[in-house]
Amino acid sequence: MRFSFTISVFLLSFLSISKGYAIHTEPESVRDTATAVVVYNADARFLPQANYGVKEYTRMIDSLVVLDTVPVSLVNQLSVYRMLADKNAGELELVIDSIFDMENVPQPVLNAVNIYMTTMEDALAQPTGLYAYVPESTAPHPSDYFYKDWNTEVPNPYRNNLSKFDSTLKLMLVDSAQNCGYYPPFEGVVTSHFGWRYGRNHNGIDIDLEVWDPVHSAFAGVVRVAKYYQGFGRVVVVRHYNGLETLYAHLHRFKVRPGDIIEAGDVVGLGGSSGHSTGSHLHFEVRFQGVPIKPSSLIDFKSNKIRTNVVALQKSGAFLAVAADNETGVKKVYVVKQGDYLYKIAEKFGTSVDKICTLNNIQSKSSLVTGQKLIIGT
Template sequence: MFIIIKRRVSYIIVFLSFLVVSIQEMYSQQDDTAVKYYEKLFINGKTVYLPIYNKKNRSEEDISSKLADITRDFEDSTWDNVRFNPYRGESITFPFQLTFEGKQFSSPVDRKMVVTSRYGWRRGRPHKGIDIDLWVGDSVRSILDGKVRYVGYHGGHGNTVIIRHYNGLETVYAHLSKFLVKENDEIKKGQAIAKGGITGNARGSHLHLEVKYHGKSINPEYLFEFTDRTEIRSDIVFVTRKWMTPRYHRSTRQSNIVVHKTINDIVLQEEQQKKIYTVKKGDTLYRIANRHGLAIAEICEINAIRKNSVLKVGQQIIITSAQ
């Protein structure tokens, strides 16, 4: 008896499933809002496939409104027009991947790009962006498509515009004299967003440009070639701790750029740069770490030693340059 009832239930489920599919197909043929195709977009660092609807008996405004509603569903709590850094306290796992649409970015200035100060250690402090020469009143332009998240005055940055891009990056434009956009404006690359100035902690007129991911700075020159070619270095880039840590770089010179396009690139470079250091008289973990541009914790981890370990003259430890 149980087996017969079980079979009858299975037949009923199959019949109901067929009925539901038939009804869906019937309505999709009649419904002028049926999905026509899906469009790939980058929203808040995520790949999103937005449905594009048939336009029969529907206005462009209706369709745009529907897509806007769907887009808003993917905005997260970090979309903040008040806080300069809404990601405070969030950690990042290295390495992570960035994806770019297109091969070029737009120059942030109309004149020839001259980088006057680079990402890295500068006068005993971290310089978390690059400085590009301009005159007060020159147009400042967005380097990529995106959406304005922040417009306002922020400490040493002075008048600042922050744009979030569809791959999760944010670009910061600082020391501005005049704003040409407002929060939540959709921006195209090359669009003028402000006028250059000397606001905030600035020594002479220049554009201070930062590139951030989840609130933490990335060396802009690792991703973009700031020359007349305005090339994005790769459509796929893996970012390691080295390229998000100013003390591994110097503001007075360009770092040696080796772009990681795959995880294997990172592993291969680590093996090539790994070397053995022999401890000398007077050496400490702090001195060795500082000499090689490493954190003490990194040396301890790779050598399985503690921060308070006493080094012996002649002792050999593994040194791997920061990635």
């Protein structure tokens, strides 16, 4: 049964009896008699959603606990989801380990954890370590393994939570073998650089252009946002297969819509001066999980070329600093999608099933699991 958000929001104003992340457990007497019926009742099931966070689960719980007959097991289930919702893959492992270390784990909690982990498997396949992730050109939303949300309304909906960031992550920006290149958004004079400006952060760079000049997507990807948004004016945000997002602001006209699949170099809009802008220019941002990256550390705006194919991301204050990295020795990792099989993957990356099997220590008949990481090459 899917709970309507309208009902949840409608009931939001009622006083909540659920506080913090405490897991509601049923009294012993109730559990003995009613748990089997309630917990395994299909109607009491609610599947976690990748785009739900602590706030959404809290709303749902708040709307349930004021009902005349509180659906206790469902509240338990949602409380577990809420506890797990803001954890990254590494933190989740720790939480789940600690749950299984408990002497008597309440069965409803175990059920909820299992449902959560099974349902969210794809979203939780967050990479760690010294890996470059190869561009994936078939996923509906690129780089799903880096992002929980696909938000078409807000340019930067992510919480800038750098403490969760794995500083050893490497990204492969362009991959000539996969025909994923770089294209300059606009070849013009940089009039304002990235960094502290007039008492606030300038999270991108400004490139001078004339109204109606075409603005191009830097990399291949899928358009996430194309709308008028506050000071950005007409703004386009593209999610790329390399894990980055790029933003193009102050446009005069849109040439794409959210969901459009685009190649590097495709025109996303025509330059202008919409929003908070004095004079026509392109405001161009590069972000990873919402955290701004200095564009000139990736791109040489004088020669209009990408500086390096592989970058290592490192925390640096509120920003992510990037260090050029050598492509040799970097393991290319592919995240298995639904419907994949070894031959298909081998063909896609111009390698052989035998090579993949050797690199991953698996048999050619091994069955693949969605979200599984396969080393494709080094």
